[in-house]
Amino acid sequence: MLVGRHKPGKVRRRRPDALPDTLQIREARFGEGKAFTDLAALAMEGHGDFDDREAMREAIDEGGPFISKFGAGRIVFLVAEHTPTAGIVGISSTIPPLSVLGNMERDGADPAALGATAMAYVKVRALAVADDYRRQGIASALLTKALAIHRDHRAFFAYGQFTAGDAGLARFYRRHGFTIHAPGEPVILPGSARHPDVGAAPLPGEQMFSRTI
Template identity: 40%
Template sequence: MTPSPNSGGVTVEVRTARYRVELREFQRWHRLCGVPHARRAARNLLQAHDDKVLSTGLSRDYTRSARAEVSAAGGVSTVLAARTMALVALAEGRAVGGLAAGPSIHLVSQLAVLGQAAVVQAALRTIKVHALAVLPAYRGRGIGRALLNEALTIAENSSARITYGQFPTYAAGVAAFYRRCGMNLCAPGLPVDLRSWADLPAVVAPLPSETLFHRAVRQ
């Protein structure tokens, strides 16, 4: 849990989502930042929460469990859910922002042909920001940065090596936001080679209309 700076007389608390009502709000957060299939994304988070799996693998000692679980039937999905976080920003008695982050299904699918070890490495070493959004009335108060900082802290504490994500290049002010948060930005449409960042034989490639941001996680 991280308190966000006060602004305009409003105190904001950033913490892991605990309740179903908070997780249902992730449909809104995904939709606000233009993520397709927002309803499905929120439903997946809710299901992982109901299954008591969500965020259970965000620790340094999860490696052995991940190797065992990924070998079981449906184990890959369990590992991905365990390494996924859902954070909420709360102010004035309601959620005003949210962040969802964790391994990328697309990346794991790329590496699956290389076997179990590659899948485990991808799940343990990478954290992708799937959605980060704040209600318009609460923007400009440091809430988005507080959410991202909390995600980076969790990534560090769980031994991830890189945090990354992408956004529509045309989105006003988003590039400046990620730069202020200390992220490296690629030129629009250019990929990130994970061999140098996470020792993974894979490249993360955005759409031509998207810009990737990334940052090494301190170890």
């Protein structure tokens, strides 16, 4: 299971939407687990004691596509590849709301509600770009493609969290249409006829961002 939070990076000034010809965004492939998790560490350090990098690495190296144990909801691992060197210079991990689903399961939610919740929501788990490749639009391209994939798989709401007071990350996510919530404020994941509203709360010292997709 992949659960966790999102760490701020050094978000920089926005660049044009088009990536350089030497960069491409694609799904992670077999054998790229270590390169992926090495970069994911930039986004995960300092956010709680839970470290799921090994689970990420194993999942990537087993091959995809990846579906949560609840039978719905894509787990999407994207990379930014520097094509001249085949190097991985950026990553994103976006997942169903697994911690929320775990709480629902413990509270006795029925399988239909769990499956509908897993499909409806996506959490931005990790988003990171190598230092030498920042300010080229890579983080924006990764996030945009990840949300499009989840939308195509019937997700309609995305959220995540970062260290409270990180103005750079607040600007980045606001620019991508997210509402930035006050430090400590939970996000309400809106329900439907198939599943109720549920809440997702940050750790102390974090704040959340959310939007429909």
